[in-house]
Amino acid sequence: MYEGPIQDLIDEFGRLPGIGPKSAQRLAFHVLAADATDVKRLALALTRAKEEVRFCTSCFNVAEAELCRICRDPRRRDDALCVVEEPKDVVAIERTGEFRGRYHVLGGAINPLEGIGPDQLKVRELMSRLSSGSINELILATDPNTEGEATATYLALMVKPMGITVTRLASGLPVGGDLEYADEITLGRAFEGRRKL
Amino acid sequence: MRKPLYRDHALVLRVQRLGEADRIITLLTRAHGRVRAVAKGVRRTTSRFGGRLEPFGHIDVQCTEGSSLDTVTQVEGIELFGRRFIEDYPRYTAASAIVETAERLTPIEREPSLRLYLLTLGALNALSQGERLPTLVLDAYFLRAMAYAGWAPALRDCAVCAEPGPHRSFSVPAGGLVCVNCRPPGAAHPTQTAIGLMNALLEGNWDAVEGVDVKVRNESSGLVAAHLQWHLERGLRSLPLVDRRETTS
Ligand SMILES: [Zn+2]
Ligand SMILES: [Zn+2]
Numbered sequence: 001m002y003e004g005p006i007q008d009l010i011d012e013f014g015r016l017p018g019i020g021p022k023s024a025q026r027l028a029f030h031v032l033a034a035d036a037t038d039v040k041r042l043a044l045a046l047t048r049a050k051e052e053v054r055f056c057t058s059c060f061n062v063a064e065a066e067l068c069r070i071c072r073d074p075r076r077r078d079d080a081l082c083v084v085e086e087p088k089d090v091v092a093i094e095r096t097g098e099f100r101g102r103y104h105v106l107g108g109a110i111n112p113l114e115g116i117g118p119d120q121l122k123v124r125e126l127m128s129r130l131s132s133g134s135i136n137e138l139i140l141a142t143d144p145n146t147e148g149e150a151t152a153t154y155l156a157l158m159v160k161p162m163g164i165t166v167t168r169l170a171s172g173l174p175v176g177g178d179l180e181y182a183d184e185i186t187l188g189r190a191f192e193g194r195r196k197l
Numbered sequence: 198m199r200k201p202l203y204r205d206h207a208l209v210l211r212v213q214r215l216g217e218a219d220r221i222i223t224l225l226t227r228a229h230g231r232v233r234a235v236a237k238g239v240r241r242t243t244s245r246f247g248g249r250l251e252p253f254g255h256i257d258v259q260c261t262e263g264s265s266l267d268t269v270t271q272v273e274g275i276e277l278f279g280r281r282f283i284e285d286y287p288r289y290t291a292a293s294a295i296v297e298t299a300e301r302l303t304p305i306e307r308e309p310s311l312r313l314y315l316l317t318l319g320a321l322n323a324l325s326q327g328e329r330l331p332t333l334v335l336d337a338y339f340l341r342a343m344a345y346a347g348w349a350p351a352l353r354d355c356a357v358c359a360e361p362g363p364h365r366s367f368s369v370p371a372g373g374l375v376c377v378n379c380r381p382p383g384a385a386h387p388t389q390t391a392i393g394l395m396n397a398l399l400e401g402n403w404d405a406v407e408g409v410d411v412k413v414r415n416e417s418s419g420l421v422a423a424h425l426q427w428h429l430e431r432g433l434r435s436l437p438l439v440d441r442r443e444t445t446s
Contacts (some may be wrong), residue, residue, distance in 0.1 A: 018216040112293035112435035113211055113252075146212075146251045149283035157286055175248025175280075178240045181218065186242065 006032065046047065058129070060105040060122050070094075070103060077101045082139040083126065083155065085109050089179045093141060096188035101139075104129065109147035110154055118154065126155070130162060137165045139194060143179050144169070156197045167194040179188045200261040205229050206275065208317055209254040210296040214240070222250050222269060224258065225317060230310050231303040234260050234267035246272055253279040253292050253321055281325045287442050288324055291331035293435040295338050296319050301429055302346055313346055332414065332441050333406060336421045337398040341343060343425060344399065348372070350424045354398045355379055363389065367420060391416040409431045411443075 001007060006028060010091065014024035031039055047111045055061070056068035063069070070076060070090070080101030084090055090103050106121040118124075138159055142148035170193035182190070210231070211223040218240040223233050239246050249256060249272045259271040282289040299317045303310050320338040323329055343349045351373030353362045366384040374392065375384060378404040390409065394417045397405035418441075426432045 018214060023216075090429050110438075112290050112438040115434035115438070117375040144291075145248070145311040146253070146279045146283055150286060150289040153284055153289070154286045176239060176244065176246065176251055178218075181241045183242070190433075 013118060048137060056105075059103045061090050066127050068124070075100075078134050079136045080137045080139065081129065081137070082141050084141050084179070085143055085151075086180075089141065089143075092180045092182065093191070096184050096191060098188045098191040100141075102136075106142070106151070107148060109142055109151040111147045121151075123155070123158075127158065130159060130164060137167060137190075140166065140168045140197070141179065141191075143177070145176050145178075148179075151157060152197075160197070166197045169194050200225065200263070202259065202261050202270070202272075203229060204257070204259040207232075207256055208296070208299070208321065209250060209252050209256065209279075210249065210300045212236075212252055216411050220250065221266065225299050225303060225310070225314050226258075227311065227314050228309055230308040231300065231306055232260070232267055233265075233306065234258075234269045235263075236269045236272075247282075249274045249277065251277065251279045253277075253282055255318060255321070272333070276322070276325075278321045278325045280295060281327075285327075285331075287440040288327075288331045288438045290435065290438055291335045292321060292324055294335055294433060294439050295324070297433050297435045298339065298342055298425075301433070302342055313342065316341055316345065329403070329406075330414075330443060332418055332439070333398065335439065336395075336418055337401065339421050339425050340395060340399040341401075343428065348424075348428045349399065350374075350395070350420070352392055352399065363392075367392070369423045371418075373424070385420070387416055387420055388413065391420065395421065415441075 002010065007029065009028040010024045013019055013027045014021055030100055035161055054063050054065065056063040056071055057066050058071045059068060061068040061070065077100050081104055082093065082101060083104045083106060085106055087105055090105065093099055103123065104126050108116055108121055110117060140152040140155055142151045152168055159166050169190040205226040205228050207224040207226040209222060210225050213221045215221050217236060219239050220236045220239045221233055222236050222295065225230065225231050236246055238244050239250055247431050250269065254274060255275040255276040255278060257275055258269060260267040278343050282292045295317060299313060302313055321336055324331060324332045340349060354360060355364055355374060355376040356372035357379035359374055360376040362374055362380060364376050365381040365386055366375050367386040367387050368375050368381050371379065371381055390413045394406065394409050396412055422436060
């Protein structure tokens, strides 16, 4: 244990996801050793991100305005909707250049052990977008792990009675991985070879 | 000094993200009790562990011991139950409640718990076979796990004075069925068939379970859940998310 501001900083870092006590301590001492201007820039980036970044009111991707860049783009197709867990998955799929439709960001995957069910995700909002009638294909691009697959199964169960074609990324993505780690070619192929559920 | 190494059969109870691409895996092992181990790089698509460290898997695992967390060095799949549950949402949610219970009933790490291990393995196996309704497999697991923990509900004799039954009142705080003299205010009056179903599930008498109608099953599920939640310090997070829709697969 340290005293005062340095311990406060260690505690704050330690509350971040995936940061253990040792990493928190390393980060805190890195900040102490860094240039004052670098630290100011970091502090500003943190507060600005929290103040200025919003979530798109339509797809829940990160946005700087009411709607995100993709939802505002008139050249994107309105008949295909791709469901992902996190905003970083939108970035991964955009990199493949395979998809010209719109997205819906759930905000995670169904994980009962963590108390996350459909109501904790943007599922109701998805259903209301689908009921608008303009969407013909729903692509389920949740992570290829247990929670992501179960989430896809749940969504397919809910959406199929609406008469919308539901597809899932082709297997070929390794099981257990995060979508964001798939390289562009693999992810592009998985997209191209998506199968109907 | 080389770190001690061990190899064991295990069930994957929980996986949590750690750092950039690692996961912390909570295992219920056959001989070493509940342990938590780091699986390095497992979220990368090139991971040599592949999908063998996903939730609900029955695996053969090798770890090195660490001061707080162990490290997974090798893993082979024996039966990766999760692959079947992901195609059936009600089974996925029931399996989640089973592994969360197993985790909660092993509060102390590295304390061997062979009976609970075998019970949990059996429940996941029954769930994956698809012959029995997920909620019945789940209730049977809850009842037997509670019996191992020493707080099975009294289903025949009075929970307070042991007066031989049958009794008509059921009180969760009192510990199950209670006689007219011991009955606290607010006790429930379940049907005899619901109590019969709970007895059959506790004893594994599946013949007696066949054909019990949905109303009775729901009544028994409610009593089992109330009894379980009363005894666990905080409720199971997965229990309200169990999907009780009836599917056949
Ligand atoms: Zn948007
Ligand atoms: Zn009594």
